[in-house]
Amino acid sequence: MPIVKTTYKDQVVDYVYGLLLDGVLSPGDQLKETLLAEQMGISRAPIREAMKELIMNGLVDYRPQVGNFVPILSPKQIVDSYTTRGVLExxxxxxxxxxxSPEEIDRLDHFLDQMEIYAHKNxxxxxxxxxxxxxxxLISKSDNIQLLEYTDRLSLKLHVLFFKNWSKLYSPIEIGQRHRTILESVKLQDRPLIETVIRQHYAETGAKIAALQ
Amino acid sequence: MPIVKTTYKDQVVDYVYGLLLDGVLSPGDQLKETLLAEQMGISRAPIREAMKELIMNGLVDYRPQVGNFVPILSPKQIVDSYTTRGVLExxxxxxxxxxxSPEEIDRLDHFLDQMEIYAHKNxxxxxxxxxxxxxxxLISKSDNIQLLEYTDRLSLKLHVLFFKNWSKLYSPIEIGQRHRTILESVKLQDRPLIETVIRQHYAETGAKIAALQ
DNA sequence: ATCCAAACAGATGTCGACATTAGACATTTA
DNA sequence: TAAATGTCTAATGTCGACATCTGTTTGGAT
Incomplete structure (x- = not known):
């Protein structure tokens, strides 16, 4: 029995996440309240609540008096989103x-090992x-709640909207190297370098994903 | 006759802005849907829509099954909000x-002249x-929509929640000097300096406002 | 054939009522 | 007395119906 009680609104949010990740919904598609309500067997009220949450996370575009749509992001907007993520992170x-701590540095190293293994396995x-x-x-050590709120939103947005594209992004070797560059700068505690390499990582990733669109 | 049509939701948002700016609502106060609906002579539906927008802008905290509240920001959270604004700007x-353009630089200078005059007049x-x-x-020349969206939200939040405090912040001379330092770095087009002085401005302003709470 | 306007369909905006739940208060019990 | 329990109230959560608006289609006039 779950400790957190799940309201209809939350179920709708999860449902729409699924539709987006599974590619059932494509950029430009309208999320019709009536249709979603029918599909889930509930009224439109919790659908509307859920839409507002999805809008907040950037996963839905709202046009007054018209409806809610899956965002269509131009290549420029994709680059901008990744750039902004890079600035914040x-x-x-x-x-x-x-x-x-040394243990956390080890964990970060371990994640990259795993990442490379998975990459080789496709x-x-x-x-x-x-x-x-x-x-x-990497960002968990920051205690700036406000900043983390924005990185979270952006992460979610980029993850959900461009999940599919990641498969074609980097070679197994490249994806490891890119992240190791970041980790090295952290190990060195070289503050300017950290900011530079993280920004560069997101700028380049954004540019690549934008080029795939 | 207004060109943009105003929906009840927008009227509610404006109404609550007013309550916040006028100090009718204080941090921790609950925004009761039923009460607001009665006051405005409408039903709860548009109130709920407006709440979601206010939540999105950080002007309202939402606690599920309990209600919507004017945020109580700790000094740390105030500093964090201003810091984040500085990072983005x-x-x-x-x-x-x-x-x-030269004309725009002139306008920026002019704003600071005005600001000092108003400051001397209290x-x-x-x-x-x-x-x-x-x-x-200053930020209008950026074409990163995603980033501007976040700076806008944060501006609004900080403006509405801490408007009152600004009166006790800086002396007429100091407020002019602070901003001229920023403008000078822009005139020089010294990119690292620009980022440094803007971050510093917001960090110090945040610290001051936090200290007033 | 083209343009414009009126009618239509389907979507969101709003309403009032009922269901459910969180928190305060009163009550019981050890 | 104090902790645990029961009750009550007022708030949010949800519902179904109606109002209004948007975009489209259709049909007539040029």
Whole structure:
């Protein structure tokens, strides 16, 4: 029995996440309240609540009096989103780079080992997941709640909207090297370098994903 | 006759803005849907829509099954919010510092002149407003929509929640000098300096406001 | 054939009522 | 007395119906 009680709104949010990740919904598609309500056997009220949450996370575009849509992001907007993520993460890690314990540094190394293994096995899903854990641990030492709120939102947005593209992004060797460059700068506690390499990582990743669109 | 049609939801948002700016609502207060609906002579549905928008802008905290509250920000959270604003604005201006025309530089100078005049007259409202115009023009050259979305949200949040405090922040001379330091770095197009001074400005402002709470 | 306007369909916006739940208060019990 | 339990109230969660608006289609006039 779950400790947290799940409201209809939360179920709708999860349901729409699934539709997005599974590719059932494509950019530009409208999320019709009536249709979703029918599909889930509930009324439109919790659907509307859920839409607002999805809008907040950038996963849905809202056009007044018209409806809710899966965002269509231009290549420029994709680059911008990744760039912004890089600015936020770069600052967060720079500010907290002295707080990692040796064990945590080991874990970060281990994530990259795993990532490379999964990459060689062409297990894209696990590559993305392990990469996510790497970045999560990396920023976890920041105590700036406000900043973390924005990185979380952006992560979710980029993850959900571009999950499919990650499979074609990097070679197994490249994806390892890229992240090891970041980790090295953290080990050195070289604050300017940390910010530089993290920004560069996201700028280049954004550019690559934008090129795939 | 207004060009943009105003829906009840927007009226509610404006109404709550007013309550916050006028100090009718204080941190920790609950925004009761039923009460607001009665006051405005409408039903709860548009109230709920408005709450979601206010939550999105950080002006309302939502506790499931309990209600919506005016946020209580700890001194640390205030500092964090201003810090994050500085990180975002610093990057935005650094990236776009070459795009200002001579006329726009003049306008920026003019805003600071005005700001100092208002400060000497103890016209806090106009000091804040002019300062807002200065920062708005400063970041307006950035074309990173995603980043601007976050700076806008944070501006609004900080403006609405701490408007009152600005009157006790800086002396007329100091507020001018602080902003001129920023403008000078922009005139020099010294990218690292721009990011440094903007971050520092927000860090110090955040610390001061936090100390007032 | 083209343009414009009126009607239509389907979506969101709003309403009032009922269901459910969290928190405060009163009550019981050791 | 104090902790645990029961009750009550007021708030949010949800519902189904109706109002209004948007985009489209259709049909007539040029």
């Amino acid at each position: 770069g600052y967060a890690v720079m500010e907290s780079c002295t707080k990692f 297990n894209h899903k696990m590559v993305v997941e392990t990469g996510g854990e790497f970045h999560d641990l | 610093g990057y935005a201006v650094m990236e776009s510092c070459t795009k200002f 016209n806090h409202k106009m000091v804040v407003e002019t300062g807002g115009e200065f920062h708005d023009l």
